[in-house]
Amino acid sequence: MTGSSPQGIKTVLHPVSDLAKARAVYAALLGIAPQTDSSYYVGFEAEGQHIGLVPDGGPQGMTSPVAYWHVPDIEAKLAEVTAAGATV
Template sequence: MSTTQGIKTVLHPVTDLAAAKSVYTALLGFPPQTDESYYVGYEAGSQHVGLVPGGGQGMASPIAYWEVPDIEAKLAEVTAAGATVKEPVRDVGGGRLVATFTDPDGNVLGVLQDR
């Protein structure tokens, strides 16, 4: 069984990226490290906070991403335990792999692996 390094990334779906960026910049007290039309990201301590315009890939609410050393192994473990893969592993750039799954109650959880 592989372990996680905890929740390191939380992505928030937003309808107005500029308005959300203003609020999160005020909340965190510094500008984003990534500021693109398709994604705004902040590094706050050891956590990454991301804003995804248009709700991202069907995001209805924020998704917490658990950092894991082997994303494929972790997905196999959680599906064997009763989870259902929502979005399979995909590379989102910079060597980062992400995937989402639902628990038995339909809550969406994410896992990520940095190569």
């Protein structure tokens, strides 16, 4: 990895069917209380990783976890991955 800004997967959102139960399970698993706790989103910060719980997949209708890559320059990274064969 080059450059001064860290990059990689830093945020993962998990759709859950029972937010209260998932909140308790993730708090026990991570050993911390959520930093964000509302009826539409529960978020944990664990060692630089953000874990989000989204009831019923939220407005996006997520059906599986969604990972978000953090990069210092999205246009440069997009050009790099499309040059490598990715499609947008």
